[in-house]
Amino acid sequence: MVSPLRLRRLVMLLALPLLAACSVPEPGNEGGIHDPYEPANRRVHEFNKSLDRSVVRPLARGYTRAVPDGIEDSIVQFGDTFSTPGYAVNRLLQGDLRGAGLNTVRFATNAVLGFGGIFDVAKEFGLPAEATDFGETLAVWGVPEGAYRVSPVFGPSTERDSAGRLVGWFLNPLDIALPRPERYSGLVARGLGGLTERGRFSDTYDSVLHESADSYAQTRLIYLQSRRFELGARSGGAPAEETFTDPYEELYGD
Structure with a gap:
């Protein structure tokens, strides 16, 4: 059996080529917005906006x-159940x-008692979700x-x-253990979950992507502050009110 330390070393070796070219902010700009690729990022952002307007938004609204x-x-x-073994590996x-x-027990409980994971039975037993990812x-x-980046489709x-997203695809044991096409069921479910979120919160997405004066700057602000707050809260960092400026305050006021 691979020890946690050896597993960490193996995964880090996999991630190193992806992290080698990470950009470092200028001294004094730590914690600020580091976006040296802004021109290229804006082009990808505009592509994603067009894709959302013509495909994702109408599909999500129709789906919901x-x-x-x-x-x-x-x-x-x-x-979420399909992703839980990957959460367990990352926590390890x-x-x-x-x-x-907790993630291991939560997965086993929902897989067995939750009819293959379609019901969150574990929550009723006091086993809350312990979601995480390789970026964390x-x-x-x-x-x-590193620098802020915008990826086609993923945003x-x-x-x-x-780098965490790419390596994370190889960390879920179900992606290795299950045969094709069953291993793709989690990917399909997460994609449909994305449509659910886009459809249910359509007005919020539209206000940022299609109605704000500078949707790129708004999206960048919301993502960076939300992600930093998320990681700080999970790691037991400083209280949220000391580290987090509400990214929606500028959009909606008091």
């Missing part, structure tokens, strides 16, 4: 109108044995955030989170 809320919720829950890599154990794992290891990210 056609599919009952209960079925949508079950699909979202199945996607972060040195969080408690979180790894890299942050725990001390890897800097806003950072160099660290982009």
